[in-house]
Amino acid sequence: MKVLVLFDLARPASAGEQFSPRELKELEDKPTEADVLAALSRLGHEVETLGVFDDVLAIIETLKRFTPDVVFNLTESFHSNRANEPNIPALLELMKVRYTGAKADGLILCKDKVLAKKVLLYHRVRVPHFVISPQSRPLKRLRRFIFPAFVKPIGEESSDGIAKASFARSAEEALERARFINEKFQCDALIEEYIDGRELYLSVMGNTKLTVFPPREIFFEQIPEDEPKFATFKAKWDDAYRKKWGIRNGPARELPPELGEKLARLARKVYRALKVQGLGRIDIRLTAAGEITVIEANPNPSLARDEDFAQAAASAGLEYDALIQKILDCAGA
Numbered sequence: 265m266k267v268l269v270l271f272d273l274a275r276p277a278s279a280g281e282q283f284s285p286r287e288l289k290e291l292e293d294k295p296t297e298a299d300v301l302a303a304l305s306r307l308g309h310e311v312e313t314l315g316v317f318d319d320v321l322a323i324i325e326t327l328k329r330f331t332p333d334v335v336f337n338l339t340e341s342f343h344s345n346r347a348n349e350p351n352i353p354a355l356l357e358l359m360k361v362r363y364t365g366a367k368a369d370g371l372i373l374c375k376d377k378v379l380a381k382k383v384l385l386y387h388r389v390r391v392p393h394f395v396i397s398p399q400s401r402p403l404k405r406l407r408r409f410i411f412p413a414f415v416k417p418i419g420e421e422s423s424d425g426i427a428k429a430s431f432a433r434s435a436e437e438a439l440e441r442a443r444f445i446n447e448k449f450q451c452d453a454l455i456e457e458y459i460d461g462r463e464l465y466l467s468v469m470g471n472t473k474l475t476v477f478p479p480r481e482i483f484f485e486q487i488p489e490d491e492p493k494f495a496t497f498k499a500k501w502d503d504a505y506r507k508k509w510g511i512r513n514g515p516a517r518e519l520p521p522e523l524g525e526k527l528a529r530l531a532r533k534v535y536r537a538l539k540v541q542g543l544g545r546i547d548i549r550l551t552a553a554g555e556i557t558v559i560e561a562n563p564n565p566s567l568a569r570d571e572d573f574a575q576a577a578a579s580a581g582l583e584y585d586a587l588i589q590k591i592l593d594c595a596g597a
């Protein structure tokens with residue numbers, strides 16, 4: 265197949281600029297793109313790359329010239345703005361080209377953490393209780409809220425804006441953090457019920473018939489017992505910090521068999537309710553009492569070889585190249 269790998273660049277690409285897996289990994293700091301590109305080449309596809317900054321015409325012209333059978337869509341922003349993420353599949357849709365992963369609707373739905381929760385509530389899926397502290401009219405008090413709370417930006421990803429201070433023991437702490445989020449991210453803040461428990465990642469693939477891979481889990485091995493444990497920005501991305509605090513992701517520790525099936529059913533339900541396509545990762549928390557709460561759904565989760573989605577697939581016997589091929593096969597028109 266002719267495959268166009270589309271991804272974000274933080275600078276304009278030069279005309280016709282092509283990227284090798286090595287350049288992507290070492291010069292551009294794009295391990296996911298490097299892994300996917302290398303797999304597509306090993307699979308024998310005819311591949312071109314297009315790094316996108318702010319040039320819509322470059323996308324259109326490349327589609328017309330190269331006429332790919334499928335676009336492997338790895339973009340997460342446009343003009344360095346994540347809010348633009350849904351507009352890329354929307355454009356591909358208009359160009360009538362097949363592309364991998366989420367459509368505009370699933371991205372719009374999942375990226376708005378409040379809208380996503382409202383939809384899940386309709387489907388009777390347990391989500392954290394929440395209130396919004398709008399940027400334009402920040403809340404002055406929190407009534408009948410049970411603490412601790414957890415405060416985050418309404419539309420960020422990858423634990424941007426998630427730090428130790430996201431955990432709030434009182435109304436004062438929560439409102440202060442919400443104010444900080446309003447100002448730093450210029451967006452509404454979400455004040456949620458803090459869900460104490462294990463954090464599991466459920467990787468789902470498909471469009472109508474869905475496959476759920478074995479759950480993965482984040483472990484916090486050196487963080488003192490009585491401290492809250494959650495995936496701050498540092499806990500996710502800072503290798504030295506992860507090492508210091510014994511933070512690692514791996515196959516989920518043993519779960520009762522009936523719970524495994526329950527989680528898979530929930531993952532499928534959330535995936536469908538939030539219109540995820542192709543592939544997605546549903547993040548949940550499991551309390552000591554066995555209660556399951558959905559934290560968020562991620563359309564187009566990271567496909568880096570060493571991250572949870574690919575690792576979960578591998579643990580189900582689906583090796584990386586075969587996984588990439590399946591994702592291509594799921595590409596919608």
Ligand SMILES: Nc1ncnc2c1ncn2[C@@H]1O[C@H](COP(=O)(O)OP(=O)(O)O)[C@@H](O)[C@H]1O
Nearest residue numbers: 392414420421422423424456457458459494495
């Ligand atoms: N209500 C909550 N209770 C406990 N931990 C939470 C809650 N919401 C988020 N977290 C923690 O913060 C992390 C990032 O939050 P998330 O909503 O997934 O944002 P992002 O889109 O940045 O990944 C989660 O992986 C989890 O560890």
Ligand SMILES: [Mg+2]
Nearest residue numbers: 422423547560
């Ligand atoms: Mg998350």
